[in-house]
Amino acid sequence: MTEPAAEAVVDPGIDEKIKKLTPERIESTINKVLTKGAAARLKVYLQTCVHCGLCADACHFYLSNDKDPKFSPVGKVKQTLWEIIRKKGKVDGGFIKDCSRIAHTECNVCRRCSMYCPFGIDIAYLLLLVRRMCALLGVVPQYLQDTVNSHAVTMNQMWVKQDEWIDSLQWQEEDAQDEVKNARIPLDKEGAEIMYSVIGPEPKFLAQLLGNIAMIMAVAGMDWTMPSFDGWDNSNMPMYSGDFETMARVERKHHEAALKLKVKRIVMGECGHAFRGAVYDGPKWLAWKEPPVPIIHAVQFYYELIKSGRIKIAKKFKEPVTVQEPCNIVRGRGLGDMLRYIMRATCEDFRDVYPRYEHNYCCGAGGGVINCGPQWKKSRVKGNRVKAEQLKATGAKFVVTPCHNCHSGIEDIVEHYNLGMHTKFFSEILIDVMEIPEDLKVE
Amino acid sequence: MTEFENWDWETKEKLISEISEWRRKFPVIHEYVVSNDGEKISAPVKTQEDAFTVCVNGEIWENTFEKLWSLRFGPDDRLTCLCMNDDEWTVATDGETWEETFEYVWNIQFTPDGKIIAVNVKGKNGYRISLNGKTWENGYVEARDFALSPDGKNTAAGVQTKGLGEGDIFGFAEGVWTVAVNGVPWKRNFLNVWGIAISSDSSKIAAEVRVGEYEYTIAINGDIWNETFKCVWEPIFYPKGEDVLVPVQTDDGWTLAKNGQIIWERKFVQAWHQKFSPDGQRIAAIVAPKIGKWTIAVDGSTWNKTFGDAVLLPVFSPDSKKVAAVVKENNRWTVAVDGIPWAEDFDMIWDPVFSPDCNRVAAKAEKDGKYFIVVDGKVGKHGFEALWSPIFSPDGNKLLIKAVEDGKYYRRVIPVEKI
Ligand code: SF4
Ligand code: SF4
Numbered sequence: 001m002t003e004p005a006a007e008a009v010v011d012p013g014i015d016e017k018i019k020k021l022t023p024e025r026i027e028s029t030i031n032k033v034l035t036k037g038a039a040a041r042l043k044v045y046l047q048t049c050v051h052c053g054l055c056a057d058a059c060h061f062y063l064s065n066d067k068d069p070k071f072s073p074v075g076k077v078k079q080t081l082w083e084i085i086r087k088k089g090k091v092d093g094g095f096i097k098d099c100s101r102i103a104h105t106e107c108n109v110c111r112r113c114s115m116y117c118p119f120g121i122d123i124a125y126l127l128l129l130v131r132r133m134c135a136l137l138g139v140v141p142q143y144l145q146d147t148v149n150s151h152a153v154t155m156n157q158m159w160v161k162q163d164e165w166i167d168s169l170q171w172q173e174e175d176a177q178d179e180v181k182n183a184r185i186p187l188d189k190e191g192a193e194i195m196y197s198v199i200g201p202e203p204k205f206l207a208q209l210l211g212n213i214a215m216i217m218a219v220a221g222m223d224w225t226m227p228s229f230d231g232w233d234n235s236n237m238p239m240y241s242g243d244f245e246t247m248a249r250v251e252r253k254h255h256e257a258a259l260k261l262k263v264k265r266i267v268m269g270e271c272g273h274a275f276r277g278a279v280y281d282g283p284k285w286l287a288w289k290e291p292p293v294p295i296i297h298a299v300q301f302y303y304e305l306i307k308s309g310r311i312k313i314a315k316k317f318k319e320p321v322t323v324q325e326p327c328n329i330v331r332g333r334g335l336g337d338m339l340r341y342i343m344r345a346t347c348e349d350f351r352d353v354y355p356r357y358e359h360n361y362c363c364g365a366g367g368g369v370i371n372c373g374p375q376w377k378k379s380r381v382k383g384n385r386v387k388a389e390q391l392k393a394t395g396a397k398f399v400v401t402p403c404h405n406c407h408s409g410i411e412d413i414v415e416h417y418n419l420g421m422h423t424k425f426f427s428e429i430l431i432d433v434m435e436i437p438e439d440l441k442v443e
Numbered sequence: 444m445t446e447f448e449n450w451d452w453e454t455k456e457k458l459i460s461e462i463s464e465w466r467r468k469f470p471v472i473h474e475y476v477v478s479n480d481g482e483k484i485s486a487p488v489k490t491q492e493d494a495f496t497v498c499v500n501g502e503i504w505e506n507t508f509e510k511l512w513s514l515r516f517g518p519d520d521r522l523t524c525l526c527m528n529d530d531e532w533t534v535a536t537d538g539e540t541w542e543e544t545f546e547y548v549w550n551i552q553f554t555p556d557g558k559i560i561a562v563n564v565k566g567k568n569g570y571r572i573s574l575n576g577k578t579w580e581n582g583y584v585e586a587r588d589f590a591l592s593p594d595g596k597n598t599a600a601g602v603q604t605k606g607l608g609e610g611d612i613f614g615f616a617e618g619v620w621t622v623a624v625n626g627v628p629w630k631r632n633f634l635n636v637w638g639i640a641i642s643s644d645s646s647k648i649a650a651e652v653r654v655g656e657y658e659y660t661i662a663i664n665g666d667i668w669n670e671t672f673k674c675v676w677e678p679i680f681y682p683k684g685e686d687v688l689v690p691v692q693t694d695d696g697w698t699l700a701k702n703g704q705i706i707w708e709r710k711f712v713q714a715w716h717q718k719f720s721p722d723g724q725r726i727a728a729i730v731a732p733k734i735g736k737w738t739i740a741v742d743g744s745t746w747n748k749t750f751g752d753a754v755l756l757p758v759f760s761p762d763s764k765k766v767a768a769v770v771k772e773n774n775r776w777t778v779a780v781d782g783i784p785w786a787e788d789f790d791m792i793w794d795p796v797f798s799p800d801c802n803r804v805a806a807k808a809e810k811d812g813k814y815f816i817v818v819d820g821k822v823g824k825h826g827f828e829a830l831w832s833p834i835f836s837p838d839g840n841k842l843l844i845k846a847v848e849d850g851k852y853y854r855r856v857i858p859v860e861k862i
Contacts, residue, residue: 013612036694138656146610152635152653153603153620154587161585163547163565170510182471187512189474191791191809228513228549230587245657245674249637259755262791287713289735292753294774373610 009375013142014100018093021137026096029136030089038129045126046085048119049074055123058116060361061106064385071383073113073123076102080130100139103130105376106383108369109240110327110362124367128242135242143373147237150200152246155253156233157200166228168203169210176214179431181440183218185210188261189225195258195293196224197278198269199235199404209269212427219436220310224267231257234268235404236277240368244285251282258293266295270425272326272403273366275333297329299402302426303338306345314435316348321429322396323353324363324410326403331358342426343400346433351394361387363401365409380409381416388417402426446519450480450843452836456855460484460500463850469498473512477831478520481845481854485522487511497524497538504538511535513549519557525549534562534576541576548573552591559595563588571626572598579626586623592645599624599648601636622650622662629665636662638677642685649678649687661689661703668703676715682723690714690728699728699743707743714740716756720763727757727766738782739768746782754779758794760801767795767804778806778817785820792817793832798839803859805842807832816844816862823862835859 056072109124176183231253238246305311336357364384401407471489494507508526531544545564569582589600602623618632634653658671674692696710717728736749752771775788789808813826829847
């Protein structure tokens with residue numbers, strides 16, 4: 001058995017669940033995943049890895065934990081999957097507990113490491129496979145599992161009830177009208193050009209972001225809608241717990257909401273993992289090669305609005321500001337230039353980071369890690385000292401985080417490492433600096 | 444004669460309302476809706492600060508509301524919406540509100556005759572369903588969506604029977620969800636319930652249920668099938684009787700199962716939205732034989748042609764012999780009939796409709812910001828500002844066109860060949 005790399009954390013989702021496991025169940029579950037789910041790709045990766053350790057320096061957990069090899073990408077695979085394969089699935093509950101800790105809480109599946117591996121081995125995929133094994137055994141950190149339960153019941157991440165969702169939109173529409181005349185959140189408008197979708201925390205904790213988009217859409221004169229029914233949430237934590245059946249159910253709702261509303265495209269709010277779920281992992285499980293209705297991320301949308309002049313900038317944001325690049329849209333989709341374009345277009349003093357673009361570090365919160373809950377906050381924040389150093393070096397006072405996980409993760413880092421910075425979503429900058437046309441100004 | 448046969452199929456053109464006039468009268472107009480028979484056009488309109496009402500053919504309802512949404516014509520062409528005054532929500536139909544008010548109401552559903560209007564409600568007694576203002580006695584921690592039987596006698600919703608504390612994954616694992624029928628819960632709880640269906644005689648209720656974290660099956664009136672699956676999608680009842688048809692996922696892929704037994708040999712990467720033909724003899728479903736290859740399977744055999752992006756719900760002809768569906772390839776939309784797509788493609792297309800004699804298929808489509816009627820792939824001459832799906836006359840020779848042109852809403856009846 002491996003030594004716990006971090007301080008022992010009590011998590012009933014893991015500790016209580018492993019008590020119910022039998023050796024037979026562990027063995028049969030693992031072998032089913034190894035033979036049915038993953039066989040070909042896994043075999044290639046395992047045969048290819050030469051244990052060179054070049055991937056180590058890619059991982060913020062490794063770098064931030066004083067280069068402890070247990071936190072290196074290959075180290076994480078070695079402690080989990082290699083052992084599982086070597087022992088042909090004959091491992092015990094204690095071992096599964098370590099697997100869940102490592103795969104669910106000490107890897108953001110950010111894929112930075114595969115860029116550093118000479119063979120491009122997708123280590124994140126291997127650790128997701130470990131998550132899948134744990135999930136099938138019912139071993140998932142408590143808060144992550146609770147989020148998955150919320151998705152399964154409500155099709156959203158935050159146990160938002162159907163009436164609460166519509167009610168939040170309606171009061172945010174009113175608030176938006178105080179700033180921009182006739183700003184609306186049109187519900188269930190069949191045939192609109194755009195369906196705008198968000199993640200559960202927006203109606204739950206950050207409802208002003210819904211008001212922001214109502215203002216932005218009104219100023220840009222867009223034809224848009226939001227569904228009043230389930231399918232409005234584009235986020236997907238079951239994708240990260242390893243519960244792919246629930247992942248698929250949630251994604252199907254989201255895409256079918258767009259098909260039902262007859263929109264031309266989906267614009268997603270500022271969230272990175274949701275983009276991955278909606279554009280890649282979800283559709284693939286459901287047999288869509290591409291999303292049936294094209295999807296763009298908020299960064300692409302704001303780029304479009306600013307570049308085309310649909311939104312004009314009245315005055316730029318003055319304070320020094322830097323940016324966090326969400327892995328799933330920058331490393332995963334190459335939106336780094338668009339992100340810089342909108343930052344420069346709206347901010348007077350944009351301070352870039354190093355390393356950047358696809359080489360940027362993960363926020364440490366993504367991949368479901370922050371959703372593992374408060375128990376794991378300490379190891380998560382400790383595991384991303386390099387991000388704190390990177391942000392500090394910019395001298396910025398604000399960090400724009402066009403992703404909810406990045407937003408919360410960076411806030412924790414800012415607080416823990418006393419960076420004296422504030423996080424903002426891009427839409428918060430945009431509504432401050434955009435020009436409101438005369439006819440839309442509230443007297 | 445049915446209502447539909449009684450509609451005016453003779454008058455070639457009626458200018459129902461100059462909606463450009465409305466724009467002069469009201470500072471805010473929300474989305475327009477039109478009646479099934481095309482004789483009325485309506486929208487929520489703002490009359491003054493914090494006062495909304497409904498405008499129908501230029502006339503407004505007497506009462507006003509602080510909020511008003513979800514306006515729609517029911518099957519009997521009465522006009523219904525959800526409305527709020529003084530923080531109390533209710534349902535209004537043709538200007539008459541229910542006496543009962545609630546903290547919130549949503550999700551309007553009608554019986555096929557339109558006589559019963561049902562909604563989800565939230566009030567002091569928790570979450571319930573209300574039919575024409577008569578509300579379930581039992582309230583729940585939560586009730587999501589619901590199904591309404593065609594005779595209006597039964598409503599069934601997924602309900603949460605017990606509250607859970609934050610992060611209570613163990614309480615959740617015991618099962619706190621079930622189906623309540625007319626407010627009365629089934630005896631057994633599940634991890635989840637979804638996709639509720641009611642049999643045509645209203646006696647049986649089926650739902651997808653999750654009995655273990657990775658074990659899915661169907662429950663009928665609370666009793667589950669003996670078989671469990673890796674995953675299931677929404678059940679439907681056979682048109683007559685109590686048999687249930689469900690897409691199920693096996694180790695070899697997705698297929699259809701009847702009462703737990705696989706009925707289609709062939710397995711797919713995906714299968715959903717199964718549907719019976721009007722005569723009840725044939726079954727069509729959307730299937731994907733491979734990733735990124737979508738088609739329709741009828742009785743287990745697929746169309747020869749597949750489509751890369753998507754295929755939407757199968758539509759049977761009235762004689763049950765043909766199937767049409769919206770299809771999408773390379774981000775262009777069209778309609779395919781028995782697997783043969785129309786030559787023309789569109790920016791968007793709506794569900795196809797068959798003529799009563801089954802020889803023609805029509806649809807509303809969008810191209811370059813204008814809306815067109817398309818019949819058998821032939822695009823109509825007129826591009827409209829707004830258009831609703833066309834309806835064939837009882838003899839199949841004419842089409843009812845409901846359209847906005849130059850700010851005016853017209854109801855037109857035209858020979859099919861003259862589109
Ligand atoms: S956190 Fe990122 S860099 Fe580290 S192992 Fe996981 S995927 Fe690789
Ligand atoms: S860099 Fe690639 S080959 Fe080297 S140890 Fe890491 S995964 Fe293996």
